[in-house]
Amino acid sequence: MGLGAGLGYSSLMAHDHDHTHDRHDHDHEHSELSETQLRVRALETVLTEKGYVDPAALDAILEFYETKVGPRNGARVVAKAWTDPAFKHALLDDATAAIGTLGHVGRVGDHLIAVENTPQRHNMVVCTLCSCYPWEMLGLPPVWYKASPYRSRAVKDPRGVLADFGVTLPAATEIRVWDSTAETRFLVLPMRPAGTEGWSEERLADIVTRDSMIGTGLPKVAPKAAP
Amino acid sequence: MNGVHDMGGMDGFGKVEPEPNEPTFHHDWESRVMAMVRVMGANGGLGIDSQRFARESLPPEGYLASSYYKKWFLAIEDQIIASNIAGADEIAAGHSLRPSPPLPRGKFTLDDLPRISVRGSFGRDAKAPAMFKPGDKVRAKNINPLTHTRLPRYVRGHVGIVERINGCHVFPDTAAHGKGENPQWLYTVVFASRELWGDDADPTLKVSIDAFEPYLEKAE
Numbered sequence: 462m463g464l465g466a467g468l469g470y471s472s473l474m475a476h477d478h479d480h481t482h483d484r485h486d487h488d489h490e491h492s493e494l495s496e497t498q499l500r501v502r503a504l505e506t507v508l509t510e511k512g513y514v515d516p517a518a519l520d521a522i523l524e525f526y527e528t529k530v531g532p533r534n535g536a537r538v539v540a541k542a543w544t545d546p547a548f549k550h551a552l553l554d555d556a557t558a559a560i561g562t563l564g565h566v567g568r569v570g571d572h573l574i575a576v577e578n579t580p581q582r583h584n585m586v587v588c589t590l591c592s593c594y595p596w597e598m599l600g601l602p603p604v605w606y607k608a609s610p611y612r613s614r615a616v617k618d619p620r621g622v623l624a625d626f627g628v629t630l631p632a633a634t635e636i637r638v639w640d641s642t643a644e645t646r647f648l649v650l651p652m653r654p655a656g657t658e659g660w661s662e663e664r665l666a667d668i669v670t671r672d673s674m675i676g677t678g679l680p681k682v683a684p685k686a687a688p
Numbered sequence: 689m690n691g692v693h694d695m696g697g698m699d700g701f702g703k704v705e706p707e708p709n710e711p712t713f714h715h716d717w718e719s720r721v722m723a724m725v726r727v728m729g730a731n732g733g734l735g736i737d738s739q740r741f742a743r744e745s746l747p748p749e750g751y752l753a754s755s756y757y758k759k760w761f762l763a764i765e766d767q768i769i770a771s772n773i774a775g776a777d778e779i780a781a782g783h784s785l786r787p788s789p790p791l792p793r794g795k796f797t798l799d800d801l802p803r804i805s806v807r808g809s810f811g812r813d814a815k816a817p818a819m820f821k822p823g824d825k826v827r828a829k830n831i832n833p834l835t836h837t838r839l840p841r842y843v844r845g846h847v848g849i850v851e852r853i854n855g856c857h858v859f860p861d862t863a864a865h866g867k868g869e870n871p872q873w874l875y876t877v878v879f880a881s882r883e884l885w886g887d888d889a890d891p892t893l894k895v896s897i898d899a900f901e902p903y904l905e906k907a908e
Contacts (some may be wrong), residue, residue: 469762501717501761503782507774510784513732515797519723525805526722527712570807572854586749589696589840591740592756597807601722603710607756614694616842616895617885624908625704636893640696642838643874643898668892672706 471632486636526601534566535648536669540573540662543653553577557646560598569597570646577650578676582635584677585622593641598648599671606675615641616640622647649676658684689741689835690841691805692748697842697885705882707887718757720841726804731793734767741836779798812871814856819901820875824850827907828877828899836864839903843895848879851896859900 493544494515498623538560542549547633551559556575560566576584588594589612594602614622619636623629639647651673657665672678690827692824695701713719728734742763743751751759769776778785824902828843838860881893 464803482863494715497758497761498715498717500779501720503779504761504765504768504774505784507718507778507784508728508768511774511788512795513773513788513791514727515795516800518727518796519720521801522723522726522804523719525801527719531807544829567804571809571811572807572857574854577724579883581891587696589842590838591692591743601712603706604714604756605704608704609695609698609752610704613695613698613701614704618890619891619893626706632892634892636890638893638895640840640895640897642840643854643860644807644857645874645876645898646807652861677704677795685753 484687526596530597531600531668532598532669532671532674534600535595535674536666537566537662538563538575538648539600539650539669539674540665542650542663543657543665549650553651562597569595572645573598573648574645575648575650576637578637578652580634580652582637583646583676584637584639585615585619586639586641586649587612588641589613589616590640590642593644593646595646595648598636598646599674603671623677626672628677628679649674651680654680654682689744689836690706691744692751693744694841696840704728713757714755717753717761721757721761721764725760727796728764728768728773728791730800730804731791731796732768732771733792734764735863736772737836737858737860738767738866739763740860741864744836772889791904810858811855812858812869814871814873818853818856818873818875820850820853820873820904820906822850822852824884825851825907826875826877826899826904829903829905831903833861835861837861837903839899840897842884843879843899846879846883848877848883848896850875851878852876852879854898858899859902861902873900875899876902877904 505514505608509516541563542552548559552575556573557569559569560569578584592602592607594606611622616638635640651669668680668682669680670681673680725739729736729739743754746759746762748864750762754762765779766776768774771790809907825847827847830845831837831839854876856871857874859872862868876896877899878894878896881889881891884895
């Protein structure tokens with residue numbers, strides 16, 4: 462099932478089960494999941510029979526999100542910004558327009574804003590009201606980004622949240638949290654790690670993690686990276 | 689509405705628990721829900737703001753207890769029934785029992801895929817000049833509508849600084865309720881941590897929201 466012990470997701474599903482227990486008289490999680498599965502299938506069948514939905518189009522949509530978009534898009538943008546000062550300038554000025562000039566990343570929607578980490582300031586992105594996230598740059602958001610612990614704490618205790626990710630920043634670093642309350646979307650431009658001088662864009666992109674572009678992580682340089 | 693979805697600053701939800709190597713979807717039904725929601729948003733006239741309001745309107749205990757895509761499913765089901773796209777009896781039967789009106793943009797087919805692979809634009813022409821400019825001191829109004837709003841509770845009544853103007857955008861507070869796009873200027877407004885959370889707050893923290901002009905008033 463892919464549900465590891467102690468993960469936020471599995472505990473949510475267990476609660477989900479508890480909630481529906483009295484309504485549906487099922488007594489274990491498996492039945493509850495099947496119940497949801499059946500209800501989703503029923504809705505898809507109704508919409509298909511009414512001619513609103515083409516199941517092949519649904520297949521194509523989920524395949525698009527499973528295979529075509531993901532953090533690699535954002536990582537390429539970050540790597541380009543690290544190696545090309547003119548692109549970095551353009552990115553920080555108007556991220557949508559700048560990324561539109563990179564053929565290999567593809568088009569992104571309007572209102573994307575890139576925010577730069579510096580030794581003085583660390584940026585972190587959240588959506589306290591729902592789950593707004595730069596899908597085109599990072600793919601679909603992870604469960605933790607959409608779940609209550611992150612959404613509640615990021616705007617009040619970001620250093621505590623960073624500690625949950627094993628990240629500690631200097632006490633003097635300003636932390637700027639961007640709450641995505643409108644249709645603007647935010648991409649964090651992390652700091653380029655020391656020791657990566659002369660690296661190709663491709664190699665740099667490999668160390669740009671998804672979390673480093675949300676602001677809950679830092680780029681990861683493998684301990685034994687060969688020159 | 690002052691729902692449980694408006695979580696900024698709440699305590700007690702525990703640690704953030706990232707899942708290593710998390711899959712895009714945890715169950716097949718989650719991917720079907722995601723795709724159906726995108727389709728009904730693109731072709732069914734169930735706009736993004738109305739979808740958000742439907743999720744916020746789920747019973748609070750159900751909202752907190754349901755997984756993310758379960759919330760999406762419960763909300764889209766409610767919307768489909770409320771909009772007469774399909775009846776509760778049809779969903780219960782698992783089959784269409786009668787003809788339904790055509791969707792505003794027709795059947796969603798493979799040809800429509802490019803339309804949802806890039807986010808739509810929410811920028812609109814302005815009808816009046818922006819009331820505020822970068823550097824202005826503004827107060828987030830103390831509003832408590834029963835309807836949809838994107839002004840989180842934790843900033844209401846607090847003073848911040850306008851940092852940037854993001855153009856004029858569709859106004860979710862009206863768009864969510866079929867009352868038109870009603871475009872409004874959108875500002876990034878920055879709040880100091882102590883303004884939001886009091887003297888004990890981490891002094892290195894600043895929080896910004898993107899606020900529509902009707903949410904703001906001039907502060908001295």
